[in-house]
Amino acid sequence: MEEGFDRRAEQMRLVEAVLFASAEPVEEAALAARLGEGADLRGILDELQAHYSHRGVHLVAAAGRWAFRTAPDLAPLLQRETEVTSRLSRAAVETLSIIAYHQPVTRAEIESIRGVATSKGTLDILMEAGWIKPGRRRETPGRPLTWLTTPAFLDHFGLESLRDLPGVDDLRAAGLLDARPAITTLFSRGDDAALPRAVEDSAED
Structure with a gap:
């Protein structure tokens, strides 16, 4: 019994060390x-989550990946004033939103929803940020490439999975959903999700 306990304790220490050491x-x-x-990884992760639930860092999951993150209530105390050197353009914000809610989606479909052409530079910016990646090609004429969000997108926005994306009611309550009927219709994914209105003022490329 004691030997089994010691083995599990060592496994927990190993998982803890790997997570702390990984960037x-x-x-x-x-x-x-x-x-x-034969190791009970899920049980170990659950136990570590409980152990750190009241500490300065929390163990969180995003898209099947695990990492230690600053406790949410301490984040304001750790923020520093920094100069913002680059902001996402309105085109990039809208494009990222469409990909997040409609993926896998082609460039033509993105343009159809936005109502304007999407420059390659916009997709490049989102790829450089690590938030989108190419998906499979559609089995349609021209075999267009599709686009998907990445685990880094989920991690950056604090989402465990795409199911955690805010829905229509959440966006409307936050004032992020454009009230125009046409936009609401185009940016919806059923009754429980919609795309946020872009809030940046930058023009298209």
């Missing part, structure tokens, strides 16, 4: 490989 969120498969066959 990026770690996939569950990578953690499982470290522990070896």
